[in-house]
Amino acid sequence: MALLFLCLLSLSVAVVAEDAFIGVNIGTDLSNMPSPSQVVALLKSQQIRHVRLYDADRAVLLALANTGIRVTVSVPNNELLGVGQSNATAANWVARNVVAHVPATNITAISVGSEVLTSLPNAAPVLVSALQFIHSALVAANLDTQIKVSTPHSSSIIIDSFPPSQAFFNHSWNSVMVPMLKFLHSTNSYLMLNVYPYYDYIQSNGVIPLDYALFRPLPPNKEAVDSNTLLHYTNVFDAVLDAAHHAMADLNFTNIPIVVMESGWPSKGDSSERDATVDNANTYVSNLIRHMLNNTGTPKYPGVPVSTFIYELYNEDLRPGSVSERNWGLFEPSGVPVYTLHLTGSGLVLANDTTNQTYCVAKEGADRKLLQAALDWACGQGKVDCSPLLQGQPCYNPNTVEAHSTYAFDSYYHQMGMASGTCYFNGVAAVTTTDPSHGSCLFPGSGGKNGTFANGTLLAPSSNFSHREGGELGTCVYLNSNTLVCV
Ligand SMILES: *[C@@H]1O[C@H](CO)[C@@H](O)[C@H](O)[C@H]1NC(C)=O
Numbered sequence: 512m513a514l515l516f517l518c519l520l521s522l523s524v525a526v527v528a529e530d531a532f533i534g535v536n537i538g539t540d541l542s543n544m545p546s547p548s549q550v551v552a553l554l555k556s557q558q559i560r561h562v563r564l565y566d567a568d569r570a571v572l573l574a575l576a577n578t579g580i581r582v583t584v585s586v587p588n589n590e591l592l593g594v595g596q597s598n599a600t601a602a603n604w605v606a607r608n609v610v611a612h613v614p615a616t617n618i619t620a621i622s623v624g625s626e627v628l629t630s631l632p633n634a635a636p637v638l639v640s641a642l643q644f645i646h647s648a649l650v651a652a653n654l655d656t657q658i659k660v661s662t663p664h665s666s667s668i669i670i671d672s673f674p675p676s677q678a679f680f681n682h683s684w685n686s687v688m689v690p691m692l693k694f695l696h697s698t699n700s701y702l703m704l705n706v707y708p709y710y711d712y713i714q715s716n717g718v719i720p721l722d723y724a725l726f727r728p729l730p731p732n733k734e735a736v737d738s739n740t741l742l743h744y745t746n747v748f749d750a751v752l753d754a755a756h757h758a759m760a761d762l763n764f765t766n767i768p769i770v771v772m773e774s775g776w777p778s779k780g781d782s783s784e785r786d787a788t789v790d791n792a793n794t795y796v797s798n799l800i801r802h803m804l805n806n807t808g809t810p811k812y813p814g815v816p817v818s819t820f821i822y823e824l825y826n827e828d829l830r831p832g833s834v835s836e837r838n839w840g841l842f843e844p845s846g847v848p849v850y851t852l853h854l855t856g857s858g859l860v861l862a863n864d865t866t867n868q869t870y871c872v873a874k875e876g877a878d879r880k881l882l883q884a885a886l887d888w889a890c891g892q893g894k895v896d897c898s899p900l901l902q903g904q905p906c907y908n909p910n911t912v913e914a915h916s917t918y919a920f921d922s923y924y925h926q927m928g929m930a931s932g933t934c935y936f937n938g939v940a941a942v943t944t945t946d947p948s949h950g951s952c953l954f955p956g957s958g959g960k961n962g963t964f965a966n967g968t969l970l971a972p973s974s975n976f977s978h979r980e981g982g983e984l985g986t987c988v989y990l991n992s993n994t995l996v997c998v
Pocket residue numbers: 579581614617619
């Protein structure tokens with residue numbers, strides 16, 4: 512009896528330590544970066560309790576003191592060589608950037624380098640020593656049980672990631688991955704992984720369905736099935752996580768948890784980035800948060816929480832590259848949200864809504880027949896009260912299909928609590944922040960404060976960061992049982 516109890520206890524400690532949390536990355540490549548106290552005020556107002564910094568900025572760490580916010584600090588890539596080559600440098604780094612701040616600032620992890628294997632391969636030989644040196648310094652300070660040490664990887668180091676059961680890490684890196692996993696295992700740490708279904712989708716050239724990347728429901732025949740395990744995958748995110756689990760198992764490591772250090776979707780792009788839209792960003796992030804908070808786990812590990820840091824708090828206007836690079840944020844530097852997450856009912860995480868209202872409108876130039884069909888559906892099966900559209904009623908004019916569908920779409924959207932996917936209507940609807948009300952025709956949601964808002968939004972950025980900038984990805988999906996597509 513006692514033995515059984517012990518076994519169960521240790522199993523549950525190993526696998527389900529605590530509920531998944533949602534955190535936010537704070538990048539700081541902004542021309543008008545808010546002050547540390549403004550950043551913290553935003554985090555508090557949004558009830559964001561976990562953040563990841565891309566460095567260990569002293570002013571930010573001081574502002575985070577006594578807030579209860581859990582902080583992951585980072586050894587930036589440009590300091591990695593020093594830290595990995597010298598125990599003394601590592602000890603100094605920990606003294607200055609960690610020991611000086613705890614316990615007032617609750618530092619819970621140190622992220623050592625960023626996507627080193629793929630973005631700074633010449634530093635790969637010192638990566639594991641860097642982890643070990645940092646850890647030794649924590650041991651010496653008696654902080655090693657409360658502060659985890661790990662290093663975030665791009666998911667592109669996983670080869671043949673679909674079906675997940677056949678995935679493995681690029682074997683060229685075994686000399687780093689094996690000792691790294693040994694280190695994570697022996698220190699009870701976790702694998703840090705950056706997961707970007709946006710890039711998987713973009714680079715698949717239309718082969719990966721957008722809905723599969725956005726966690727939208729798929730018809731069963733479009734679900735990806737792993738023919739070895741017969742597990743069904745309904746979204747790219749889960750497939751990548753299970754591929755990472757299998758890749759670790761391929762190296763004989765089976766019980767190292769995963770924390771997703773970066774995941775998100777850009778809300779704006781240039782003409783070649785048509786899926787970087789506010790609606791897609793909102794759908795992805797809202798669905799991701801719901802997926803996390805629900806402790807859904809993955810098909811291979813159902814119910815096992817996967818904590819995730821959203822990329823990222825602010826739009827970083829100084830980041831080089833395409834337009835989308837500068838538009839991953841949840842907030843503008845002013846603290847105004849880029850979009851209102853569809854999180855009604857998720858409780859947690861989100862504070863009082865401080866965001867602007869959103870509305871669902873007919874897309875400009877949408878096909879009129881499709882609009883009419885959607886309008887009919889909304890006023891019928893959709894149970895929208897369309898009486899304000901009748902002749903003599905406030906929303907009758909302008910008497911066009913576009914105007915009437917906009918009213919019906921917005922009513923439905925608000926009736927559904929602005930839930931993700933409820934402003935779609937076969938693609939003829941889009942979310943906007945502009946109130947379409949006119950004259951005495953008041954749209955649902957107009958006036959801002961009408962109850963259906965989600966409880967707040969999310970979190971933030973830091974400096975030189977790391978998300979995948981194209982290149983090979985090594986992600987494959989089965990579109991059906993016969994078609995394997997690798998991107
Ligand atoms: C710091 O965070 C850890 C992990 O969430 C938590 O267990 C601990 O209670 C926190 N410490 C303080 C002082 O808030």
